[in-house]
Amino acid sequence: MKSDCHMISVDASCMDCGYSLRGLSDGMCPECGRAFDSGDPSTFECDGKRPRWRRWARAPSLWSIVPLISGSYYLVNEASVPGNELINSMIYPLLFMLGAYTVGEYVLRCLACRRDANRASLDLGTSSRRGKRRWCVLPLCVCLIVSLGLWNWPLHARFALSRTAFDHMRTKINAGANPPSGYIWIGLYRVQIHDIDGEILFSTGHALVDEYGFIHGKPTKCPVAVVERCAGNWLAVQYPP
Numbered sequence: 574m575k576s577d578c579h580m581i582s583v584d585a586s587c588m589d590c591g592y593s594l595r596g597l598s599d600g601m602c603p604e605c606g607r608a609f610d611s612g613d614p615s616t617f618e619c620d621g622k623r624p625r626w627r628r629w630a631r632a633p634s635l636w637s638i639v640p641l642i643s644g645s646y647y648l649v650n651e652a653s654v655p656g657n658e659l660i661n662s663m664i665y666p667l668l669f670m671l672g673a674y675t676v677g678e679y680v681l682r683c684l685a686c687r688r689d690a691n692r693a694s695l696d697l698g699t700s701s702r703r704g705k706r707r708w709c710v711l712p713l714c715v716c717l718i719v720s721l722g723l724w725n726w727p728l729h730a731r732f733a734l735s736r737t738a739f740d741h742m743r744t745k746i747n748a749g750a751n752p753p754s755g756y757i758w759i760g761l762y763r764v765q766i767h768d769i770d771g772e773i774l775f776s777t778g779h780a781l782v783d784e785y786g787f788i789h790g791k792p793t794k795c796p797v798a799v800v801e802r803c804a805g806n807w808l809a810v811q812y813p814p
């Protein structure tokens with residue numbers, strides 16, 4: 574930051590609020606309090622000039638936050654249903670590209686903020702401090718996605734919340750009731766109930782050709798692969814056709 578402030582003679586405006594800075598020399602936007610250096614055109618907007626690197630020196634935009642939160646929600650939701658294996662879906666390359674872009678943008682903004690730190694320390698207003706919580710979104714999403722790889726907690730949590738309904742339906746069927754046909758909601762899962770060689774499979778759908786779902790107790794009569802052990806004797810299973 575230069576100390577020899579001189580008057581801005583060009584059409585310049587504040588980078589945060591757009592207030593016209595022409596004729597000002599005191600180094601502070603009177604509207605929002607953003608500091609600028611009248612001798613350094615990178616600290617304000619100049620008409621007809623390309624945006625400066627300093628425009629990146631602010632918290633991530635909503636345009637990157639909203640897809641990031643949506644993508645993370647999608648992954649958590651997919652993980653909570655047996656059979657949605659990562660490798661089976663075409664959407665994952667898209668999510669990967671979105672993630673890579675978001676991380677790249679985040680790093681760029683971090684570097685720009687570091688370079689802009691001296692100027693930013695002179696800010697009086699609150700506008701440049703706005704959205705500081707947005708910095709936390711990417712690290713939180715990364716932790717969330719890494720945690721999914723370590724332990725499939727969405728599946729356990731969602732099943733735990735649905736278990737009473739599953740137990741209830743199983744008791745009814747075992748007592749002689751006909752299983753409902755078509756898809757029905759049991760707890761938080763939309764399932765189809767199949768009788769496979771005398772075992773009741775609560776099917777959550779197919780991934781490629783295999784069927785996935787929940788079954789109570791390790792079946793002895795039909796060949797299923799256990800994907801995950803859920804609450805009690807309930808198992809998330811894969812059933813090959």
Ligand SMILES: [Zn+2]
Binds near residue numbers: 588603606607
């Ligand atoms: Zn301003």
